[in-house]
Amino acid sequence: MSFRAAARIARTAAIKPVMAPRAMTTLARAVATKPAAVNFVATRGVKTINFGGTNEVVHERSDWPQEKLLDYFKNDTLAMIGYGSQGYGQGLNLRDNGLNVIVGVRKDGASWKAAIEDGWVPGENLFDVNEAISKGTIIMNLLSDAAQSETWESIKPQLTEGKTLYFAHGFSPVFKELTKVEPPKNIDVILVAPKGSGRTVRSLFKEGRGINSSYAVWNDVTGKAEEKAIALAVAVGSGYVYQTTFEREVNSDLYGERGCLMGGIHGMFLAQYEVLRENGHTPSEAFNETVEEATQSLYPLIGKYGMDYMYDACSTTARRGALDWYPVFKDALKPVFEDLYQSVKTGKETQRSLDFNSQADYRDKLEKELQTIRDMEIWRVGKEVRKLRPENN
Ligand SMILES: NC(=O)c1ccc[n+]([C@@H]2O[C@H](COP(=O)([O-])OP(=O)(O)OC[C@H]3O[C@@H](n4cnc5c(N)ncnc54)[C@H](OP(=O)(O)O)[C@@H]3O)[C@@H](O)[C@H]2O)c1
16 A cells, blocks of 8 residues: 555544544543543443344443442452463452452462562462462452363362352353363352453553453352343453353354454465565565554554444555455355354364363473464564564664
């Protein structure tokens, strides 16, 4: 794309306030709402929204201001089991929200050290897994999915009547034939699945914004499970939450991350880059036309204003070509997505994840695969291109 086109995008983006009224108020509220822990503004709550012709109920965090959360959970101890990406994000947000939260991880592991660095104090609010579970009333199982399966036999007997079991993914109970995680029937079992990494759960909260999350109920013995899930979703830093089931959550999540969110987009970048290189284009040109322009110029426009806006902001030449080629890509890729969905639904992806991530040396093996990515020309070029961004000089 030409500089002229890029300049036009920048100009248009700067002057065109084309957000749907709802999106505008969401953004306005997010900006207006300072640190989430301090100022919840109770202006909106549960709503039925027409999402492209389908009505869905959503809950917004303004229904659960901080004082209400503190009151709702005043008799609870939230035991955050695991301190990976989600444990970090959700745990610190809960702590900043003033709730009684403790962390449970294996002593002297990487997470134990990370938790101490983040200010959790051994014996005060940092314990080993079993001690934290024994102290908790709401057990938030944020171990890795493979570890949830490995540790289930020791955790299950501690999930006694009156406790609540919380997951951030439907993986363990939905694929119980593979994971062996079968939650007790006499306690509430709920799910809150943030739609982003734990780092983003934390950074959005600190900016006074919130991650979108889904919530679901597996067991409701108290009649309060749904309400508890929604309240917890807000407490861990969600901006709005939509209802799902454990099954729908795990299927869509495993599918999405293998597809457009990570695997699919990575494969598409590689294919486009390789063809450019095979046709004599320089690394700079191939990278700029594949990744840099996408992530720095065009994808943020999709994120902020939508796909039609991005088309509208581009040159007539770019627009015509993209309009002609997107159906070709869609038709070529749809069978791959269909295969992928089946692979998820049948449990094949779950089995693969359990097999790989249960190995004692899974971190080393993962590191080797990540190194292969780091060593690819495209991503080595990316490193140099990023250095040239004026803000990085
Ligand atoms: N990451 C995301 O973007 C994301 C988004 C939404 C939902 N989720 C879900 O959130 C949950 C947690 O995911 P995560 O990415 O935060 O965690 P993770 O990084 O996959 O898991 C890390 C935690 O598991 C512990 N662990 C691993 N093996 C263990 C074992 N054998 N015994 C005891 N502890 C063990 C680690 O402790 P050590 O340091 O001691 O090894 C660490 O605290 C999962 O259900 C995941 O699907 C994740």
